[in-house]
Amino acid sequence: MKQNHFILPVIIISQFACTSLWFAGNAVIDDLILKTGLGTEIIGYVLSSVQIGFIIGTLVFALLMIADRYSPSKVFMTCAFLAAFCNAVLLAKDITNATLFLARLGTGFFLAGIYPVGMKIAADYYEQGLGKALGYLVGALVLGTAFPHLLQGLELSEEYTIVIKITSLLSIFGGASLFFLVPNGPYRKPSKVLQLRAGIALFRIPDFKKAAVGYFGHMWELYAFWAFIPFAIKTYNSIHNSQLPFSIWTFFIIALGGVSCAIGGHISLKLGSRKVATASLLLSGLLCITSPIFFNLPSSLFLIAFCLWGIFVASDSPQFSTLVANAVPLQLKGTALTLVNCIGFSISIISIQLLTYWLDVVDPSYIFTFLSIGPILGLLAMRKGGLNK
Structure with missing residues (x-):
């Protein structure tokens, strides 16, 4: 359909714009350390507050079946506006530790109405070739995640607030664009009745359970790897007395994962989502195990190794989401x-x-060797037959 060719780019751009909020706090981490007086422990603190908010949000959205009971485009826009507001709280002159935590927590909560809801919207439009569509969509998420690091690395302003301002405005633009340009999809089948136990019942579906466990192994590695890329580069710099620009390289390493998500989506049309997801998880797991070697390599090889890791650590994500979506009834895709x-x-x-x-x-x-636990368990789950698509 002609409409589909127009719809997917809008969803991709909107997803990129809104998910740029995700790592906005991490991109300006050094400035936040100075502002709040916290030490290096803020690395886990800032990102985990977003993750906690996202978890609470997705739990609420899943239990209430928000994405399946209400117009996904309206949910997306509302959450994009509210997430932008929470992100903008970081612009306050006097920001306490509690304010920082709550602002990032709120951002994460409303991202629950952006990332999975964006995938739900794509599933409502693409019954066939969903792996390709989600490859582009998750690729946009990855690029959005990397974008704040690019802004910080370019040093567009001496004030870190430029990163917060741009990402907040992008989120508003993305939410409005999707609402006004993307109506409910042709394959949308809304749930009219609230089923509080629907989520638990999904784990009785064998293919859903295998895909979900594979995804969980992938998630054990993904965000921890992304969060600690700047730390890894700083560690390399201290060992070798080098000056690798960590913000710019963090952007490139994460952004390459966005490109690989899109390429993996195309490959999945021929090989299937299961093979792409399994190969990506295997390769990223091997890079986890061998990562101590990277710190003894020349800088060019160190960066190549981390760039390859950035490629394979993300490329399985849209394919696991495709396997999850294809394993459940139409009216429960958003909830799943x-x-x-x-x-x-x-x-x-x-x-x-x-x-x-x-x-x-x-x-x-x-x-980073600690992260190999996730890929190993995920691969074991994927080995147990099924998931042929």
Whole structure:
């Protein structure tokens, strides 16, 4: 359909614009440390507050079946506006630790009405080729996640507030664009009755359960890896007395994952989502295990290794979401995607906090090996037959 060619770019652009809020706090982490007086523990603190908010939000959205009972475009716009407001709270002159936590918590809560709802909207338009569509959509999420690091690295202003202002305005633009340009999809089948136990029942579907566990293994690694890329580059700089610009390279490493999500979506049309997801999870897991070696390499090889990791750590995400969406009834796709996101991001909080603790226990170059637990468990779940699509 001609409409579909127009719809997908709008969803992609809106998803990119709104999810730029996700790492806005992490991109300006050094400035926030100075402003609040917190130390390096703020790395886990700032990101985890977003993750906690997202978990609470997805839990509420899943239990109330928001994305399946109400117009997804309206939900998306409302949450985009509210998330932008929470993000803008960081512009306040006097910001306490509690204010910082609540602002990022609120941002995360309303992102629950953006990321999984965006995937739900795509599923309402693309019954066939959903892996390709979600490849572009999750790619937009990844680029949005990386974007604040680019803004900070370009040093557009001496004031870190430029990052917060731009990402807040982008979110408002993205929410409005999607609402006015993307009506309810042709394959949308709304749920008219609230089913509080629907989420629990989904885990009785074998293909859903396998895809979900694979996704959980992926999430154990993904956000912890992203959160600690700047730390890894700073560690390399201190070991080798080099001056690698960590903000710019963090952007490139994360952004490459956005490109790989789109490429993986095209490959899934021929090989299937299961094979793309499994291969990506295997390769990122191997990079986890061998990561201590990277810190002893010349800077060019160190950056190549992390760029490859950035590619494979993200490319399985849209394919796991595709497997999840294809495993459940039409009227529960939104709830299934939201629930899996909720659990997956809960797992990411655990890995981020444990990685933060791990910093004081082992040599910094070994901390990423801890993340290999997720890919290993995810691959074991995917081995148990089924999931042929």
